[in-house]
Amino acid sequence: MSEKSSDAESELRQGEMAVVLPPQSDAGLYFIGTIRTPWRTRQECPKRGSLDGPICSIVVDERWRMALTGLAGHRRIQVLYWMQRARRDLVLQTPFSTMRTTGTFALRSPVRPNPIASSIAELVSIDGVTLQVRGLDCLDGTPLVDLKPEHGVAGE
Amino acid sequence: MSEKSSDAESELRQGEMAVVLPPQSDAGLYFIGTIRTPWRTRQECPKRGSLDGPICSIVVDERWRMALTGLAGHRRIQVLYWMQRARRDLVLQTPFSTMRTTGTFALRSPVRPNPIASSIAELVSIDGVTLQVRGLDCLDGTPLVDLKPEHGVAGE
Numbered sequence A, B: 001m002s003e004k005s006s007d008a009e010s011e012l013r014q015g016e017m018a019v020v021l022p023p024q025s026d027a028g029l030y031f032i033g034t035i036r037t038p039w040r041t042r043q044e045c046p047k048r049g050s051l052d053g054p055i056c057s058i059v060v061d062e063r064w065r066m067a068l069t070g071l072a073g074h075r076r077i078q079v080l081y082w083m084q085r086a087r088r089d090l091v092l093q094t095p096f097s098t099m100r101t102t103g104t105f106a107l108r109s110p111v112r113p114n115p116i117a118s119s120i121a122e123l124v125s126i127d128g129v130t131l132q133v134r135g136l137d138c139l140d141g142t143p144l145v146d147l148k149p150e151h152g153v154a155g156e
Helices: A062-068 B062-068
Strands: A027-029 A033-036 A055-060 A076-082 A090-093 A116-127 A130-134 A142-149 B027-029 B033-036 B055-060 B076-082 B090-093 B116-127 B130-134 B142-149
Touching (some): A076 B116, A142 B116
Antiparallel strands (some): A033 A142, A076 A116, A076 A142, B033 B055, B116 B130
């Protein structure tokens, strides 16, 4: 997962625009686990997860085991994960699938200043620190950033 | 926004459990703008945003202006923001509103390893780099992390 972007990925498609990134970041994220999926290349990944897609696993780091308490009572969860291979400097993008240029914030593409993906997944089971879910769309080995119930209970 | 947690906030409620945080972070976030709301203290903040709540502003940094291109065509947007005053080390929490102890990942509380909040907001207008929205629940001055359309278009 540490490979550099290839030269081809650094090229801009027609209409795309990059900016200079800020000299430093403003806050630090902890990776709290790892997502295991059937997809080993970006070409294999679905564009978006489907609740009737294949089962994927989320393996939460031992440090956070107790934080899973009570999660099994929720049928749908929100999963935040870090699209670590995506470039962060594009403000205009031309998705290959549409070839229509638009702003980064008008797309759910992984390419964005903070490449955090957000998906709603169906929670199939939890066994220890391993969750089985449906609805994800990311590469095998993608770092986990957060898990939340899809909807909170009033006051929570 | 840089004030330290007070002593009272560092105390644990009954049933709460903290862990030692990792020695370093794994990825860096850029704050890409600032959210302006009517709420100056946590006590004033609603527990969760409402689409018929007051209008709040999102002011995007100039660097990312072009990334807003096309966003005005979306009625609802997903807003990610950084709850910078929340502690990050609790795995079990006892919300004051319920006094029922449960795991951090079974709550949408700002207190979590990566205090990223995710809300769906109604996009009322965009003028330059300033968005008017309804549906947020955060303190005035909260750093913006991402904007996405609520739903992507197939292939985007």
